[in-house]
Amino acid sequence: MDNPxxxxxxxxxxxxxxxxxxxxxxxxxxVTKSVGSIPRDGHRGPTVVQVEGGLLNAMGLPxxxxxxxxxxxxxxREGEAPVVASIFGSGPQEFVEVAEGLDADGFELNLSCPHAxxxxxxxxxxACNVEAxxxxxxxxxxxxxxxxxxxxxxxxxxxxLAAQRGGADGVVAINTLKAMAIDVESGRPILGNxxxxxxxxxxxxxxxxCVFDLAGALDIPVIGVGGISCWQDAAEMIMAGAAxxxxxxxxxxxxxxxxxxxxAEGLSIYLDRKEMTLKELxxxxxxxx
Amino acid sequence: MRPxxxxxxxxxxxxxxxxxxxxDLDLDPVPGQYLMVWVxxxxxxxxxxxxxxxxxxxxxxxxxxxIFDLEVGDSLGLRGPLGNGFTLTGKRILLVGGGxxxxxxxxxxxxxxxxxxxxxxxxxFRCCDDLLFRERFERIGELVITTDDGSEGICGRxxxxxxxxxxREFDQIYLCGPEPMMADFIGRCPxxxxxxxxxxxxxxxxxxGICGSCCxxxxxxxxxxxxxxxxADRLAGTEFGRYRRGxxxxxx
Numbered sequence: 419m420d421n422p423x424x425x426x427x428x429x430x431x432x433x434x435x436x437x438x439x440x441x442x443x444x445x446x447x448x449v450t451k452s453v454g455s456i457p458r459d460g461h462r463g464p465t466v467v468q469v470e471g472g473l474l475n476a477m478g479l480p481x482x483x484x485x486x487x488x489x490x491x492x493x494x495r496e497g498e499a500p501v502v503a504s505i506f507g508s509g510p511q512e513f514v515e516v517a518e519g520l521d522a523d524g525f526e527l528n529l530s531c532p533h534a535x536x537x538x539x540x541x542x543x544x545a546c547n548v549e550a551x552x553x554x555x556x557x558x559x560x561x562x563x564x565x566x567x568x569x570x571x572x573x574x575x576x577x578x579l580a581a582q583r584g585g586a587d588g589v590v591a592i593n594t595l596k597a598m599a600i601d602v603e604s605g606r607p608i609l610g611n612x613x614x615x616x617x618x619x620x621x622x623x624x625x626x627x628c629v630f631d632l633a634g635a636l637d638i639p640v641i642g643v644g645g646i647s648c649w650q651d652a653a654e655m656i657m658a659g660a661a662x663x664x665x666x667x668x669x670x671x672x673x674x675x676x677x678x679x680x681x682a683e684g685l686s687i688y689l690d691r692k693e694m695t696l697k698e699l700x701x702x703x704x705x706x707x
Numbered sequence: 708m709r710p711x712x713x714x715x716x717x718x719x720x721x722x723x724x725x726x727x728x729x730x731d732l733d734l735d736p737v738p739g740q741y742l743m744v745w746v747x748x749x750x751x752x753x754x755x756x757x758x759x760x761x762x763x764x765x766x767x768x769x770x771x772x773x774i775f776d777l778e779v780g781d782s783l784g785l786r787g788p789l790g791n792g793f794t795l796t797g798k799r800i801l802l803v804g805g806g807x808x809x810x811x812x813x814x815x816x817x818x819x820x821x822x823x824x825x826x827x828x829x830x831x832f833r834c835c836d837d838l839l840f841r842e843r844f845e846r847i848g849e850l851v852i853t854t855d856d857g858s859e860g861i862c863g864r865x866x867x868x869x870x871x872x873x874x875r876e877f878d879q880i881y882l883c884g885p886e887p888m889m890a891d892f893i894g895r896c897p898x899x900x901x902x903x904x905x906x907x908x909x910x911x912x913x914x915x916g917i918c919g920s921c922c923x924x925x926x927x928x929x930x931x932x933x934x935x936x937x938x939a940d941r942l943a944g945t946e947f948g949r950y951r952r953g954x955x956x957x958x959x
Contacts, residue, residue: 430919430927432956439927451919451956459954463751464743464784466913468708477918482956493925601784603712606747608784670915674932 421446422696423652423682426643426666427504427526427566428452428477430675434493441497444679448494449664450487452504452528453520454537455512457483461533462610469599472618472645473667476533476611479506484519491522502526502564508536509547510554517555524561527551527586529577530568530593532615539568539593545580552584562587564641569621569628570596578632578640588639590664591628595621618667619645626658633659633701647671649684656685659701710745710784718779721763722837725807726775729761730785738815739792739883739906739936743914745784749773753911753931755883756788757810763839765807789914793904793936795819797878802828802844803892805865805884806837811906812883813840820847827851829872831865831888834858866891874899882906882939890948893939903939907947910954920956923947 424447430436431451440448460480467474481487484505494501503522507513517525529542529551541547548565556563565581567574569592578589594615599608607613625644632640642660646652647668655663668677689696713730720726734742736756744762745751750770757763764774777783793815800819802812809830816826826848832838835858844850851868852860861867865888874880874896882889883906893903909921909930916932923930924946928937942948950958 429917430922430929432919433922433924433927433952435924436919436922436927436929457955457957460912462749463912464710464745464786465751466915466918467710468915473915473917475913477912480912480920480955486957599709601710601712601747603782603784604747608710608745610750667917670917674916674929 421682422656422662422685423678424641424662424664425449425678426664427528429666429669431504432481432490434490437490437494437501438497439675440678441494441499443675444682445499446662446682447500447502448497449502449504449526450491450494451481452479452506452531453481453484453487453516454479454506455483455516457481457486464608464610467599467608469597469616471620472616473670474597474599474609474614474616475594476609476614478611479531479534479537484516488520491520495523500524504528504566506531506534506537507551508541510551513551514554514558517559522561524564525555525559526564526566526590527555528566530566532568532570532594532596533611533613539570542568542577543571545576548577549580549584552581552586556585564588564590566590566593567628568593569624574628575631575635578636582636582638586638588641588661589632589636590641590643591632592621592625592644595624617644619647621645622651626654629655629660630658630703634704646681647677649681649688652681652685653688653699656696656699657702659704661700708786710786712782713785714782715777715779718777721839724766725763725839727757727761727763728774728777729758733760734788735759736788736814737792738818739811740788740790741935742785742787743789743911744774745786746770746773747784753914755811755906755935757814763807763810786914790931790935791933793881793906795822795824795879797824799825799827799877801872801874801877801880802826803865803880803882803884804828805831805888806833807839808884808906809839809844812881813843815881816844816847827872827877829853829865829868831855831868831884832859864888864891866895869895878902879904886948886951893942900940900943901938904936905939905942906936907934909951912954920952920954
């Protein structure tokens with residue numbers, strides 16, 4: 419990819435219109451909101467709350483089901499950037515059903531959502547599940563398959579290696595960190611789901627560390643995500659070893675969709691100034707280890 | 708921001724299924740902005756602001772029913788004011804409201820009146836019992852009322868009131884009401900779209916422009932941050948007036 423800045427899953431990915439707008443605004447690739455086998459309304463509100471250093475969310479995988487989503491992917495493709503479908507299921511069979519039901523330029527397996535029963539991190543925290551699901555989906559589709567990993571484990575590299583053994587074309591790290599916020603006035607957890615996932619600047623150092631470790635251990639590309647909101651963040655993630663970066667929470671900043679272009683252009687100017695290529699920048703921090 | 712705690716200091720029964728809640732804090736809104744209202748233990752829903760310190764709620768679902776069960780002294784969690792409200796411009800303005808859509812327009816009209824603008828309001832209701840904020844509108848300018856059953860004012864939808872107004876006299880027109888009514892009204896004003904501001908209702912989850920549940924086809928306008936007030940020329944050729952999406956993203 420010439421432009422390594424990607425729209426992260428779960429952000430502005432419900433409609434083809436917003437995916438297309440992200441692509442036309444300068445995203446090199448866009449990832450849809452996670453799609454499953456049946457329509458889901460998601461958790462009750464509040465589904466998002468601003469906390470120190472970022473956002474806490476528990477959307478609950480709302481989606482219209484793969485049977486009602488192809489048209490959104492097709493509209494998204496009008497932005498002339500690859501559209502990667504984020505998909506979820508409770509096991510290999512359901513993942514394959516969803517993947518086979520969609521025509522996309524790639525798939526990102528959501529094995530990391532921290533707030534949905536029977537899905538995401540509940541199965542994705544076990545390496546054997548990651549490997550089996552990756553293998554099953556790889557066998558059923560002929561486009562690239564990425565695996566999005568949860569950081570809520572002792573050994574994220576173990577999950578990355580499992581994805582690689584399953585045949586993944588890349589891993590995406592990290593999903594949100596398990597977190598919680600409580601309303602001091604009432605003592606109630608603020609999120610409707612009580613628990614959720616933390617995103618934004620607060621988790622960037624955690625993501626950089628995960629990407630560094632994964633890139634050092636895996637042969638397949640690692641895509642960095644977590645708290646990236648400017649070109650410097652993107653450069654840092656690439657120096658940790660990321661082949662590309664995803665942007666999510668930062669879409670809430672005043673520049674909105676404009677953030678893709680500002681990160682991509684900032685990075686390009688930086689590379690020119692350093693007289694370096696993206697490839698040379700990638701994993702640069704490893705030189706010092 | 709985390710939800711601010713707002714204690715209810717007054718509840719006004721406006722009609723059989725519309726109530727105004729006044730809070731112990733000044734919201735300082737731009738008219739047309741909204742709040743994400745957290746009914747603890749139930750849900751969080753967007754509500755437009757009707758007073759400096761209050762909201763006006765129509766009972767339509769579970770969250771609004773729970774709001775109706777609250778009493779003075781109870782509290783809600785509020786995020787906001789959020790989004791882009793109405794922009795006041797010109798010397799003569801027309802407010803066009805349907806049902807509880809009159810609520811933010813009353814606040815807007817009062818601010819326009821304070822600024823010395825000439826305000827006319829055209830409000831449509833189902834029947835005379837549903838009339839909302841009549842005194843507030845009468846205080847700030849001319850008021851034309853329509854009712855579906857003819858029990859008050861002109862018989863018919865809000866657009867029936869157009870017969871007694873010359874739209875060319877107005878520098879700016881502000882809409883808030885049921886979407887079919889607003890779409891119908893805009894359709895009757897060809898060439899005036901850039902003078903019309905409409906407050907749009909969509910399914911909001913995050914209220915901060917990231918989740919995508921409120922995006923309008925085909926341009927992907929994020930209603931929760933780019934709206935809820937959107938100029939009518941930006942709505943031309945969109946899903947507005949034709950369909951919307953529910954919580955799962957399914958069209959309905």
